Amino acid sequence: MEIKVTLSQNLKQKPQDESKLGFGKIFTDHMFLMDYYEGEGWMNPRVEPYAPLSMPPAATVLHYGQAIFEGMKCYRREDGGLQLFRPEQNMARMTRSAQRMGMPALNEEAALEGLKKLLEIEKDWVPHSEGTSLYIRPFMIAMDEMLGVHAAHHYLFMIILSPVGAYYAEGLKPVSIYVEDSYVRAVRGGVGFTKCAGNYGASILAGEVAAKRGYSQVLWLDGVEQKYVEEVGAMNIMFAYGNKIVTPMLNGSILPGITRDSIITVARQLGYEVSEERVAIEDIFADIKSGKLTEAFGTGTAAVISPVGHLCWKDEVVTLNNNEIGPVAQQLYDTLTGIQWGKLEDKNNWITKL
Numbered sequence: 001m002e003i004k005v006t007l008s009q010n011l012k013q014k015p016q017d018e019s020k021l022g023f024g025k026i027f028t029d030h031m032f033l034m035d036y037y038e039g040e041g042w043m044n045p046r047v048e049p050y051a052p053l054s055m056p057p058a059a060t061v062l063h064y065g066q067a068i069f070e071g072m073k074c075y076r077r078e079d080g081g082l083q084l085f086r087p088e089q090n091m092a093r094m095t096r097s098a099q100r101m102g103m104p105a106l107n108e109e110a111a112l113e114g115l116k117k118l119l120e121i122e123k124d125w126v127p128h129s130e131g132t133s134l135y136i137r138p139f140m141i142a143m144d145e146m147l148g149v150h151a152a153h154h155y156l157f158m159i160i161l162s163p164v165g166a167y168y169a170e171g172l173k174p175v176s177i178y179v180e181d182s183y184v185r186a187v188r189g190g191v192g193f194t195k196c197a198g199n200y201g202a203s204i205l206a207g208e209v210a211a212k213r214g215y216s217q218v219l220w221l222d223g224v225e226q227k228y229v230e231e232v233g234a235m236n237i238m239f240a241y242g243n244k245i246v247t248p249m250l251n252g253s254i255l256p257g258i259t260r261d262s263i264i265t266v267a268r269q270l271g272y273e274v275s276e277e278r279v280a281i282e283d284i285f286a287d288i289k290s291g292k293l294t295e296a297f298g299t300g301t302a303a304v305i306s307p308v309g310h311l312c313w314k315d316e317v318v319t320l321n322n323n324e325i326g327p328v329a330q331q332l333y334d335t336l337t338g339i340q341w342g343k344l345e346d347k348n349n350w351i352t353k354l
């Protein structure tokens, strides 16, 4: 595959203070693009200077939300080398999202090749400090100029990059979570398993309401009975009962996290028993109160592990592990981040070195 490269003539200054990076606010000098035309397939892979897009006001994506994305990271090892964590899983998931949204399957190989080319050009943008990384945002949008509600003929796949700070500058800090019992995130037969843009737009109001009450994320219940635990914010959720870890089973409305899958594997390798099952919120509260349930934590690419300190459901607030990081969350965090930043052996063949 021939990737056409147009380099920027106007390079930006890289951030000097890596402790102030935050998340998703700074973008690198270049981006990757590739077009899809019905009947012709994916074509015209190219790297161009990062710049605003030009599109017709009638572009399908702006009206009917045919937009999907992925989130992954490029990590810098202590020896200065760069690596990716299970990138083929992100591309495969993007194809699954695309199919549900009536969009074309991604050319996953071309997308990975494009990503590697872009990272080769932008390698100096990968930050150096402990816990920092270069966040990778692949996305696909429908570009047809038409107002009919049907699948488009022209799609655009792109990758943009953003250096991000350490999620935990001062060690893993538990968060307070509000159990959302009126709004729902996803329903049976819907698009909950996809990273389609609308899922996140639809979640913003609940997040704002929870934030006003002093909670940093919402815990979503199932969209049918609002009895069963699904996810926390844009993370999957796990519960520890001593040496046993329980997590909601994938049911079509839960996003199949790559971190979730990796934590399940690593936990089993460390000797934990892991069970994927239907988890009732009522049982979770009873088990926290009886002391059987010892820890809860979210899993996702951004934070890796996010321990839950307080949980509020229908005005009742319970505290987990004295609102401190517990041993299970800490061990799983240390193990997975150790693999991702190249400090621990990669027994599962998850790492792609660049």
Ligand SMILES: *Cc1c(COP(=O)(O)O)cnc(C)c1O
Binding pocket: 071, 195, 231, 233, 234, 235, 236, 255, 256, 257, 258, 259, 260, 299, 300, 301, 302
């Ligand atoms: C992206 C995402 C996750 C986590 O997926 P990872 O692959 O682990 O980053 C979990 N839930 C939702 C709703 C998400 O969008």
